[in-house]
Amino acid sequence: MTDGWIRALVEAIHSSPTQAVLYLSGGASQSLGSLMSVPGASNTVLEAVVPYSRMSMIQLLGKVPAQFSSRQTAEEMALLAYNRALKLSNPGSPVLGVGFTGSLASTRPKLGKHRFHLSTRTSDWMCFSTVTFLKGLRTREQEDRVSSQFLLKAIANACNVPATYASELSESEVPDECEVHFDEDQQLEQLISGQICFKVYPFSSEKDVSNSERKIILPGSFNPLHDGHLKLLEVATRICGDGYPCFEISAVNADKPPLTVSQIKDRVKQFQKVGKTVIISNQPYFYKKAEHFPGSAFVIGADTAARLVNPKYYGGDYEKMLDILIGCKRTGCIFLVGGRNVDGVFKVLEDLCIPEELRDIFISIPAENFRMDISSTEVRKSLGM
CATH class of the missing domain: 3.90.950.20 (CinA-like)
Structure with missing residues (x-):
């Protein structure tokens, strides 16, 4: 031809x-x-x-x-x-x-x-x-x-x-x-049902967009989005040095009903206002997120990191926890960990017991670079939401 x-x-x-x-x-x-x-x-x-x-x-x-x-x-x-x-x-x-x-x-x-x-x-x-x-x-x-x-x-x-x-x-x-x-509502319905795996809203301005294939992803419910979230992703992006910063919301929750189309659209509007890219996925579990976003850097708090390495959340099976997180490691994903309150005590990555086999995929965000003591729950309470 x-x-x-x-x-x-x-x-x-x-x-x-x-x-x-x-x-x-x-x-x-x-x-x-x-x-x-x-x-x-x-x-x-x-x-x-x-x-x-x-x-x-x-x-x-x-x-x-x-x-x-x-x-x-x-x-x-x-x-x-x-x-x-x-x-x-x-x-x-x-x-x-x-x-x-x-x-x-x-x-x-x-x-x-x-x-x-x-x-x-x-x-x-x-x-x-x-x-x-x-x-x-x-x-x-x-x-x-x-x-x-x-x-x-x-x-x-x-x-x-x-x-x-x-x-x-x-x-x-x-x-x-x-x-x-397909209009936007139909696309989101397809996502919730599992027909499509995620939808990207690329709101980032040109200066934020990197040619790197790596995504730097801050997952959360963002109900609401606040300055702490924006600051955390900004610091994580500087630590990575190269990558496309974006937020991620799972429309499907492990222990709650899925978000409605209306709820998703309301949360997406927050990111449009600040000019930040957000991805809506249908996977609440990190090992599935790793499959969806291979090679990505996930930005999490110490509280989330503590849960990730706790066998309690794997049916009490330590080997299962290792196997799942090593699977994340094989996809090329890493976790950038910021300090958070864990059971009322402020902790950083170094305070957690990370298995030897997994230490190279957990990277600390120094407390002097970022510290977030406020949560979306507290913001909602202060706003009477």
Whole structure:
């Protein structure tokens, strides 16, 4: 696929801020060559996977699909790719998930139709297309070429790149297409239900945004957000030296009902006012947060650190606690620990008993750099909330 229009289209895709994960099966293989051979591919492609065998597809989907080449399978692949892109992308970058499954010409004549199903998923919309080829009109390589061109056009559309598309489809090969848009409430409902893993509100000003892939995350309920939170993240960012500072709220709580869409939106407004990025996730547990945000630095208080290493919160099983936190360590995550009141006594990291195997992932924030004695609970009480 060396056509000039294809190269120009891919260059435009690579110049856009969108980062993508692609899951392709049964065709459109030439699109990967086009994306990867044009300089700038690392700006766009986070990961490309070809689950070609039956078992590979079953493992990707986590089930045996009703049909391996179908609209439903392509949509499920695109949603998985979108969630994967969220986890791998730079903070605040728009992300795209692409799912493609085809049943194209092969060495043996097919009884069924030659067709492909393509789905693209972004934060606020999902697009789906099915193209049925005229049987016998093209070789396998030619069908792959046409499906690859169609896929590149779909990626360009998702990246808001104007596409000059030289279609090789015949007049009778009319794509069956549909598009579904999601408003903010629907996106948050999808998050609460577990359909998407998190949603980023990139409110940070330009000066706060780092090119680093590492996120510096301060988790909490932020009910309300106060100056202590802002100061703590600022100090933690200086200690890290490099990274994208952001706050994180879990819409799902381990021992409380999930936040409502209205509650989430109210809390998000606090961060918009101060120009700070906030991530809404659906994971209250740190070992799951580590999977969602690999390589991140989590900013926590000594009270949270004490709970993390307390076997009491792991059913009294010390080995289970070690195993879970070593799993966090394997994701490349670390914990920056600020001093907090623990059972009425101000404590810092050095006051805690951290297992030897975990000491390298806990980093102290010196009390002289930051000390927060007030909590959101106390702020609510003072405001009569």
